[in-house]
Amino acid sequence: MTFQNTLEFAQQLDAADQLSKYRQGFHFPQVNGRDVIYFTGNSLGLQPKRTQAYVDEVMKDWRELAVEGHFYAEKPWWDYHERLAKGLAKVVGARPKEVSVMNTLTVNLHLLMASFYRPTAKRFKIICEEKAFPSDQYMLQSQARFHGWDPKEAIIEVKKRDGEHAWRTEDIVAKINEVGDELALVLMGGVNYYNGQVLDMQAITAAGKAAGAFVGWDLAHAVGNVKLQLHDWGADFAAWCSYKYMNSGPGNASGIFVHERHLDKEDIPRFEGWWGNKKETRFLMKPEFDPIASADAWQLSNPPILSLAPYLASLELFDEVGMDALIEKQRIIVAYLEFILHEIDKQVDSTFEIITPAERGCQLSVFLHGEGRALFDYLMKQGVITDWREPNVIRLAPAPFYCSYEDMYRFGQILKQGILNK
Ligand SMILES: Cc1ncc(COP(=O)(O)O)c(C=O)c1O
Incomplete structure (x- = not known):
């Protein structure tokens, strides 16, 4: 599939996603009045609404x-x-x-x-x-x-x-x-x-x-x-x-x-x-x-x-x-996230190095060369929930149950702003 770094393309992927309806089944924390972009399902998954x-x-x-x-x-x-x-x-x-x-x-x-x-x-x-x-x-x-x-x-x-x-x-x-x-x-x-x-x-x-x-x-x-x-x-x-x-x-x-x-x-x-x-x-x-x-x-x-x-x-x-459907979406959403990172990388003077090998599941670990903790703080303030590991690695895990392609696109835009606004 040839990806595009546009909101319209991300929304098309969401529209075609058989699992997109499950997103509404989870509680999202709110930042600045909207659902966060949640990348830390590898640490603590969101609460399903049915759990209560x-x-x-x-x-x-x-x-x-x-x-x-x-x-x-x-x-x-x-x-x-x-x-x-x-x-x-x-x-x-x-x-x-x-x-x-x-x-x-x-x-x-x-x-x-x-x-x-x-x-x-x-x-x-x-x-x-x-x-x-x-x-x-x-x-x-x-x-x-x-x-x-x-x-x-x-x-x-x-x-x-x-x-x-x-x-x-x-x-x-x-x-x-x-x-x-x-x-x-x-x-x-x-x-x-x-x-x-x-x-x-x-x-x-x-x-x-x-x-x-x-x-x-x-x-x-x-x-x-x-x-x-x-x-x-x-x-x-x-x-x-x-x-x-x-x-x-x-x-x-x-x-x-x-x-x-x-x-x-x-x-x-x-x-x-x-x-x-x-x-x-x-x-x-x-x-x-x-x-x-x-x-x-x-x-x-x-x-x-x-x-x-x-x-x-x-x-x-x-x-x-079923795991097969989750893994199928995961494969595409992680590849889309990787694509977005490469696209943003071309537009800023920092370099992102993905240290996760091809044998991967949900998580991409990314070295943000040229960036520091301030970028992570900016992402969190903008409602991108991720985690930071010293020296300058962020881990991004778009869990297929509740993350959307639009989230990946929006993340890319926020990341770019965070770097350009330094
Ligand atoms: C790989 C791995 N092993 C062990 C643990 C420890 O888990 P617990 O605190 O539930 O014993 C964790 C916690 O995040 C983990 O990620």
Whole structure:
């Protein structure tokens, strides 16, 4: 498609967009009396309008039924989480029994490492990407120390090549092969939070498994953003948050995936609690743990229903639209944004360098050479919500659910004014 940097062309794209009607289904913050141009769905997704009713339903049931709500609520609380499994399984390419919702992301990665990082004297190393999200670095370091290893010895970071902004799959696979039979675990971010790169999760999982290691994924920036096939790829485990592309609200519950080959195993090491016990025997209050034969066995506590309600609302939206349609729009809107950036670049004397490689989802990370924090402040004042990473990178993620082509055009005009007005 040949793009044009005009309002009319952007509006034509919106008119042809099958998903454009979903924009009205989200609440937009207002700046200067109009909807913001929202580029931070990779950080916190907008609130779907339908969410309120899901939360209100729980509040009403709690008000009117109190403890009886566990069994007699409109959607009874004792198995509320099960309603999320089918939709979530579709989003991550899993079987419903392989997914569950509980806790928050870092907590879940720790819990999954309790099962899948079991270092021995020979096999104790962990491979991750350099400069992984800080919480993942702290998690890996503390896990290594917890098992008596010096993190510097146990954690192997795959580096980018000098002068390059993205990892090469061949370098990751080569590192996995090099570490070989010392490798206990590969744990990486499926989509990198900084440069927006989508790693070749299939190839990396295959390499890790061939080396005899467990392979897990932090999917914070991948879920609801890119096509995932966790079951078919054969990943051992994964976890993600729900507040970014999944639009489920700040700090909301995390999802987990555990491959079916690990389910219903008596001897799997796992931290356990009563909500991982089979429903049928849970309330018999027996001293022996009788695990559910699904990823729900990793649940410890009874789930936070007020947290699950927005997640359920969001999953129903994903189910209605489907990942394929979202990815199709994403491909075009991100390409249009890239085009706009190139067009504006020609009209100003700054240079934009897109550091996101071709393997990308929603996010473009852009070096604004010649520009500083003042430009970011200007964008925010004009209602362009983006984020700034030192030294001068902005991350732009036009989420296909609610961003329009007109937004991309208007962003270009605001960006140009911000630079020319300096
Ligand atoms: C890649 C990645 N991993 C981990 C986290 C930590 O998430 P949480 O605070 O929900 O544990 C984040 C949060 O943004 C993230 O982006």
